Amino acid sequence: MSKSEIAQIRPKSIGTSIPRREDPGLLTGRARYIADIVLPDMLHIAILRSPVAHGRIRHIDVAAAQAMPGVELVWTGQDCVARCPGITSSLEQAGFAVTVQPLLAHDEICFVGEGIAVVVAHSRAQAEDALERIDVDIEELPVVTDALTAVDGADLANAAVASNMIYHSNRVTDPVDEAFASAALTVEGRFKTPRVNASPMETRGFVASHDWTSAALTCWSATQMPSFIKTMIAIFLQFPEQNLEVITPAVGGGFGQKAHLHPEELLVCMLSIELGRPVSWIEDRQENLFRAPQAKQQLNEMALAVDNDGRFLALRDRVTTDSGAYNSLPWTPLVEGHAGILVATDPYRISALSAESLSVATNKCPIGAYRGVGFSAPTLAREVLIDRAARKLGLSPFEIRRRNVIRQEDFPYQTRAGMMIREGSFLETVDRLEAMVGYEDFRKRQQEARKEGRLLGLGISIFSEISGIGTRALNFLDYPLTSHDTATVRVEPTGKVTVTTGIVTSGQGHPTTLAQIAADAFGIPVEDVTILAGSTHHAVGFGTVASRSAVFGAGTIGRAAEIVRGRMRAVAARLLQATSDEIEMAQGLVHVRDDPGRGMPFAAVAGAAYFAEATHPEDFDPALEATAAFDPSDIVLANGGHAVIVEIDLETCMARVEKMYAVEDCGRMINPMIVEGQIRGGMAQGVGMTLLEELIHDDRGQLTTSTFQDYLLPTSRDIPDIEISHLETPSSLVPGGIKGMGESAMISTPAAVAGAVNDALACFDVAIEQFPASPQRIFEALSEAAVLDGASLPN
Amino acid sequence: MRRADEDQKMGVVATVNGRERRFEVLPRVSLADSLREELGLYGVRVGCEHGVCGACTIIVDDLPVRSCLMLGVQADGKTIRTVESLGGGKELHPLQQAFQRHHALQCGFCTSGILATAQALLEENPCPTRDEVREVLSGNICRCTGYQTIVDAIMDYAACAQANDTAFDAGAGESAT
Known part of the structure; x- marks a missing residue:
C-alpha cells in the first residue's frame, strides 16, 4: 500500500472546538519544561562565547577556570574537535558550499556568540564564574557584515566559503525583458526584511544523562525535531542509535528556532558521556539573542510588469539572503531566499518569472527557520508592489488582486516555478476580506482622518501556503530529502x-x-x-x-x-x-x-x-x-489573506496597528479554536517583524540589540483584536480534508502591515522598503516629503 | 543588619502559598531561582532574567513582582503566592478555567506570570475595562496567542465573578469541589 493512501475518517469530533487536554x-x-528537568548528581554548563565576529584563536588558557570552586571540567575547541569534528551541513546541490561548524571554535571564529570553551560545574552560577577566569587571546580578522558587498569581496566571512557564496541559483529564467519592455507599468523596489529572532518565551535547553552500565544515553531536548536530533547524535557522535532516547518535555514555544540541531546539544551529550553524570544546558536570554538561529534577513530586488488593465505580466526577483557564518542543520540558508523565491508568484497568474537567489555568508549567527521561513519576505515585496501598481492605475487594492488571482477555472494551474495548484479559494478570499474591511468606508474614514492631521493606511495580502510539507514539497523547494x-x-x-x-x-x-x-x-x-x-x-x-x-x-x-x-x-x-x-x-x-x-x-x-x-x-x-x-502524494496547499489598518502618529512617527483581519482556508478544521489561536499568534509575530523587531549588528559584527529592552517584541498594547473568517476547501490529499495552517499568518501579515504603512505614506509620494518600519524610518520618509514642517496633509 | 557573604547561605523565613517556609540561599540567588530550586516551585518560569518579559511574575505582599529582579534573601518576612497556589488540588480555579475555555495559552510558558498579573489586577480592580486589562498585560510578553484571547479570558472571568458576587479568591477552585 502507498504511503500516500488516504484513509477514511468521518469527522465528528473533528470540526469542534473542544478545550485542550494539555x-x-x-x-x-x-x-515540566526543560529547565525543570532535575536529575540526581546533575551538572550544569556555561559556554564562553566569542566577543569578536571574526578571528583566530592564538592561545587559550583554562587552568585558572579549572581551579574554580565547583568546576568539574573545562573543555576548549581542541578538546571537542578530537571527539567530533563539528556539524557538517551539506546539500546534494551542485555549487553548494559545505560548512563544518565546530561544537566549540578551535581555530577560526566566525561570529559574535560562537562558543569557544565550556565549563561544567555544580551550578550554572559557578560555571559562569569560572568562564571569567578563562584567558583567551584572539587575533582579529576582517569582518564581513553586509551580504551585498560580501559577494566577490576580498574578505571571507568563513574560510570554507569561497567568494562568500554559499549557493547561487537561477531556478526559473523566463525571458521577462520583453514583458517589461512592453508593459504599461513597471513597479519595482528593493525590499529589506530584518534579521529577527523567533524569541520563544522559553530559551533553548538540553539535558543528557549517560549510563555506562546500560550504555544508554537519555536526552531531554526543548526541540521540535526529536527524531532528527536522535539520528544526528548517532551520526555525529557515532553513538549506537538503539541506545539513544530523546525525550521532549513541555516546550515553551519554538516557531522554527528549535527545529535545528544545535552544537550545544552534541556538546552536552559528549560531556555526559565523558563525566558519566547528567549534564544540563539551559540557555539564558542573552545567549538566545546572540546564538539561537536567526531568521528572515533577505533583500528582494523585485519588479512587476503590469498591463493597462492591471493584469500582471511578469515578475523579476533577485533575492539575497544574509546567511550568517555557517549553514544550519537541516535547513541551511536555502530555506530563506532560495525556497521563498519559488513561491514569489503565488497565488497569482503570472506567466513569466525570472528568479535568481543568492545565499551569502557573513560574520553573523547562522540563519535558520522561523515560522513562514523564506516566504514572508518575497510575499511582502510582491504585495507592496501590487498596492503600488493599483494606486498608479487608480484601482482598489482588492480589484487589482481580483483581476489576477488564480481562479476556479484555472485549476490545475502550474506556477512558473513548477508548483501545481489544484484547489483554493483565492477569489473568494479577496471578496471576503473586502467585505470585512468595508473598503469604501475605510477610504472615507482615511480622508476624514487626514483632515484631522491623522494618517491611516490599509494593507492587504493574499497568500497560498505550502503546508503539510512532505517529500514532494521538499523536493519542489529544492531539498533532496525524504520526509x-x-x-x-x-x-x-x-x-x-x-x-x-x-x-x-x-x-x-x-x-x-x-x-x-x-x-x-x-x-x-x-x-x-x-x-x-x-x-x-x-x-x-x-x-x-x-x-x-x-x-x-x-x-x-x-x-x-x-x-x-x-x-x-x-x-x-x-x-x-x-x-x-x-x-x-x-x-x-x-x-x-x-x-x-x-x-x-x-x-x-x-x-x-x-x-x-x-x-x-x-x-x-x-x-x-x-x-x-x-507522506502526502503532492503539495498540500492552504490559502487565505490578511488585512491590516495602521495609524501613523505624526508626533512620534510610530505606526500603531488599529485593526487586523484574517481569512483562512485550511480545508476542514480539526479544532477551529486552535486554528484561530495560530492565526492570532502568527499575526502578532508578523506585526513584530514589520514594525518592531530587528537584530542590529554594527560594522564590526557586534549585536547591539541583545536584550528585550532593545529587541522589541509586541506587547498587548501593540496587537489589536483580530477578526477572523473561514473558508473551507477540503484537501483531496489528506484524510478528513485537512490542511496545515500554522505558518500562514507569518507568511502574509508582514506584507499587509508593510502595505498599510505604505498606504498611509502614499499621499506624500514616499515609501518605506526597509523593515521594520521603525519611528526612525518613518521619520526619515516623512522628512523626505517635508511633512514634519507643519504643513497640512494632502487630501 | 546581617552581612551578606558571597559564599554563605542565608536563612529566609517567608509565607509561601499559605504556609510558613524556611530555606537557605546564597545571597546572589534570585527569588525566582530560590523558589524553584529551594522550594521546588517550578511553576515559576524564567524567561529573560532582566525583568522585561514578565514570565516569572509572582505575587509578593499582594503586588505583582518580577521574581527575577528580587533576591531570594529579600523574601524574608514576605508573603508570596505563586501559580501553585491558584485553585485547589484537583480542580482549576475559575480564572484558569476561563483561560482554558478561551484558548488563552498555547505553549504555556508565559502563563504562570500572566495569571499572577491578572490575579493582582482583579484583586485591586474586580471589573476592569478591556483597555485596562490590555494596559496591565503589557508587562507580560506572550509569543503565542496575540493576547486577544487572554484579554477575553480575564474579562469573562471578571464578568462571571461579578455576576456571582465573588471577589477574587485564590482558593476558589478548591471551594468548588
Whole structure:
C-alpha cells in the first residue's frame, strides 16, 4: 500500500472546538519544561562565547577556570574537535558550499556568540564564574557584515566559503525583458526584511544523562525535531542509535528556532558521556539573542510588469539572503531566499518569472527557520508592489488582486516555478476580506482622518501556503530529502485507544487535535483516546515544522487505524453474521451498515479480539495494533489573506496597528479554536517583524540589540483584536480534508502591515522598503516629503 | 543588619502559598531561582532574567513582582503566592478555567506570570475595562496567542465573578469541589 493512501475518517469530533487536554498542566505550573528537568548528581554548563565576529584563536588558557570552586571540567575547541569534528551541513546541490561548524571554535571564529570553551560545574552560577577566569587571546580578522558587498569581496566571512557564496541559483529564467519592455507599468523596489529572532518565551535547553552500565544515553531536548536530533547524535557522535532516547518535555514555544540541531546539544551529550553524570544546558536570554538561529534577513530586488488593465505580466526577483557564518542543520540558508523565491508568484497568474537567489555568508549567527521561513519576505515585496501598481492605475487594492488571482477555472494551474495548484479559494478570499474591511468606508474614514492631521493606511495580502510539507514539497523547494512520519495505533482490550506519534508539541495543541482525529477514525468518544508523544521510543516523526503536524497526524493515524479497523471488522462480521465490508464504526458502536440495531459496543469487539478465540475468523491476526507511515502524494496547499489598518502618529512617527483581519482556508478544521489561536499568534509575530523587531549588528559584527529592552517584541498594547473568517476547501490529499495552517499568518501579515504603512505614506509620494518600519524610518520618509514642517496633509 | 557573604547561605523565613517556609540561599540567588530550586516551585518560569518579559511574575505582599529582579534573601518576612497556589488540588480555579475555555495559552510558558498579573489586577480592580486589562498585560510578553484571547479570558472571568458576587479568591477552585 502507498504511503500516500488516504484513509477514511468521518469527522465528528473533528470540526469542534473542544478545550485542550494539555491546558491543566500548563495552567497550574505542573507541566515540566526543560529547565525543570532535575536529575540526581546533575551538572550544569556555561559556554564562553566569542566577543569578536571574526578571528583566530592564538592561545587559550583554562587552568585558572579549572581551579574554580565547583568546576568539574573545562573543555576548549581542541578538546571537542578530537571527539567530533563539528556539524557538517551539506546539500546534494551542485555549487553548494559545505560548512563544518565546530561544537566549540578551535581555530577560526566566525561570529559574535560562537562558543569557544565550556565549563561544567555544580551550578550554572559557578560555571559562569569560572568562564571569567578563562584567558583567551584572539587575533582579529576582517569582518564581513553586509551580504551585498560580501559577494566577490576580498574578505571571507568563513574560510570554507569561497567568494562568500554559499549557493547561487537561477531556478526559473523566463525571458521577462520583453514583458517589461512592453508593459504599461513597471513597479519595482528593493525590499529589506530584518534579521529577527523567533524569541520563544522559553530559551533553548538540553539535558543528557549517560549510563555506562546500560550504555544508554537519555536526552531531554526543548526541540521540535526529536527524531532528527536522535539520528544526528548517532551520526555525529557515532553513538549506537538503539541506545539513544530523546525525550521532549513541555516546550515553551519554538516557531522554527528549535527545529535545528544545535552544537550545544552534541556538546552536552559528549560531556555526559565523558563525566558519566547528567549534564544540563539551559540557555539564558542573552545567549538566545546572540546564538539561537536567526531568521528572515533577505533583500528582494523585485519588479512587476503590469498591463493597462492591471493584469500582471511578469515578475523579476533577485533575492539575497544574509546567511550568517555557517549553514544550519537541516535547513541551511536555502530555506530563506532560495525556497521563498519559488513561491514569489503565488497565488497569482503570472506567466513569466525570472528568479535568481543568492545565499551569502557573513560574520553573523547562522540563519535558520522561523515560522513562514523564506516566504514572508518575497510575499511582502510582491504585495507592496501590487498596492503600488493599483494606486498608479487608480484601482482598489482588492480589484487589482481580483483581476489576477488564480481562479476556479484555472485549476490545475502550474506556477512558473513548477508548483501545481489544484484547489483554493483565492477569489473568494479577496471578496471576503473586502467585505470585512468595508473598503469604501475605510477610504472615507482615511480622508476624514487626514483632515484631522491623522494618517491611516490599509494593507492587504493574499497568500497560498505550502503546508503539510512532505517529500514532494521538499523536493519542489529544492531539498533532496525524504520526509514521512509514522504513528502506532493500539485498541486496548477495553476499547480505549492509545496512539503513539512522533509529533511533539510546543503549544500547537497536538495532544488534543490528534485525539480528535483518532476518535473519528474509530467512531469513539475523544475521551477514549490518549496520545503518547515526546519520546523517540515512540513512532518516528520528521518534526513539528512547516505546518505539517495536522496533515501527518491525520495521514499516519488514519492509515494505522485503518489496519486495526480491518481486523476489528473481521471479528465483528463473524459475531454479527455479516460480511466485513458491511461493518461500520460510529458512536462507540460496531454495526452493520444502515442497521445500528445489528451492532455491539466497540469495546466488546476489542475484548473478543483479545480474549475470545472462538470469535476469530480463520488465520486471524489478533494484533489490534498497527504502525503506518504517511507522506502526502503532492503539495498540500492552504490559502487565505490578511488585512491590516495602521495609524501613523505624526508626533512620534510610530505606526500603531488599529485593526487586523484574517481569512483562512485550511480545508476542514480539526479544532477551529486552535486554528484561530495560530492565526492570532502568527499575526502578532508578523506585526513584530514589520514594525518592531530587528537584530542590529554594527560594522564590526557586534549585536547591539541583545536584550528585550532593545529587541522589541509586541506587547498587548501593540496587537489589536483580530477578526477572523473561514473558508473551507477540503484537501483531496489528506484524510478528513485537512490542511496545515500554522505558518500562514507569518507568511502574509508582514506584507499587509508593510502595505498599510505604505498606504498611509502614499499621499506624500514616499515609501518605506526597509523593515521594520521603525519611528526612525518613518521619520526619515516623512522628512523626505517635508511633512514634519507643519504643513497640512494632502487630501 | 546581617552581612551578606558571597559564599554563605542565608536563612529566609517567608509565607509561601499559605504556609510558613524556611530555606537557605546564597545571597546572589534570585527569588525566582530560590523558589524553584529551594522550594521546588517550578511553576515559576524564567524567561529573560532582566525583568522585561514578565514570565516569572509572582505575587509578593499582594503586588505583582518580577521574581527575577528580587533576591531570594529579600523574601524574608514576605508573603508570596505563586501559580501553585491558584485553585485547589484537583480542580482549576475559575480564572484558569476561563483561560482554558478561551484558548488563552498555547505553549504555556508565559502563563504562570500572566495569571499572577491578572490575579493582582482583579484583586485591586474586580471589573476592569478591556483597555485596562490590555494596559496591565503589557508587562507580560506572550509569543503565542496575540493576547486577544487572554484579554477575553480575564474579562469573562471578571464578568462571571461579578455576576456571582465573588471577589477574587485564590482558593476558589478548591471551594468548588
